Amino acid sequence: MLVDGSPIGSSGVVVDSEGNWEALAYLFGAPAPVIRVQDRSTTALSNQITVHPQASFSLGPPVPANLLTAVLPLRHADILVIASTISPQHVLYGPSYTHTALYLGGDGNGTPLISEAIPGSDPSAQTYGQVRSLPLESSTVWTEANRMSGWHASTALTGSTRDAIVAWAKTVAPTPPASLSGLPYWNVSTLLNEVDGADALLVAFGGTITSRFTAFLNVLNSAKNSTTSFICSTLVWRAYYEGSGHALDISSPNNMTAAPGSILGSLPSSFLGLFIQELDPVLVVPQTFVTSPKLSQIF
């Protein structure tokens, strides 16, 4: 991939087993960069495309430092996972990553889109809605992250599965203006009440699983499986689950942990392992993805 005659990165773009390829070119500095693609084997050059990037207020997450080239191999249905200091996920379990989104590929003009779910309290919810698809550069993935990583399925997805994952996400997370009256993010206060309540009950009974504790977990499980409201990770998880015909469940195994100072991390150590074990099937979080053997890190 050449931008104004210079290659982006050194690895180039790989053609998959179905003969398809796609690339996400991060363009910086030039007002109207010219893009061409060169075949490594034949050195043949493509026709050229002149791109007119929109002015943006944000350069994107500062990490990875090689962001200019890191995003190049992203393909539609890949997963973005970011760290943001303002995510409500922090208080729950103190994760290293706090938000996730589904990369949808480009729109008809080549503008990269993502689907994400964000709390209604986030300022951008007023502009784009809570469960929405929008340009990557307008998303919280781009504007609120201080760190970003990209992930794809460890076992390569077929093109049709990628298409189905993206199609499902677009259905539940439309673009504005439809997203403004679309589906909501979970009620954060409700979520905290449920997790905190289960936490308190487990401790109160010395680690014994009571019927009331189970009732709290059942409510969390209903929320996880809801298709009428989402958090960031349930949107991505469900898109993979539905797009793969229920064959790919990236919520399992769930290797999430809890950091000290968070709600879960404040549990006595003797109960923490048990509580996490009980939560694993009913709560999917960004950390679930970055620790999943079913996903591999792109950057």
Place this chain on the structure above:
Amino acid sequence: MIMSHCYKIPVLLSVVTLFLAPAAHAGTILVDPSVSGSPGAYTYSYEIENQTSVGLLLFSLTVTGDVGAINAPTGWVMSTGIPAPGETLVEWISTDVPYDVPALEALSGFSFASDSGPGTVAFSTFDENFSEFDGQTTGPVASTVPEPDSLALLGTALIGMFTIGRRRATLNRGPRPVHPFVTRY
């Protein structure tokens, strides 16, 4: 830890009822607050009137003020969390059905100490079907300190991203001619 069966009435040298807000309404759940104590040492107490036909198993407050020792009715446990910077979730959970706030009855004994003065705070309740009722009541709020004005300077940069790719129907055909086009999925 399950709370003691005995609800202790705070004994203060100078007990002053500072604020007694009208009962807060959330559907047919009423929360009756009372605030006692003196500046810097308040006790916030609540009675829940359940005017619905389903018992209540959870009561919580989201407050911005300080939260000290918490007391709970018999059979209830309490917990705290931080829903957002500067906010504290104070939560009481019934451990089993016999301790719930019964349908069409009231339960008191929800209380906690705070250094912070009273104001309006949010409350939530869950019934036994986990249906949520939210409302407002009286609770400790942080005193606000005005911040100096700041001027946000916005810089602009001309950046952008562009996706490009191609799709082929055939498999593994070796070196490929290059005719990129904008992806249309």
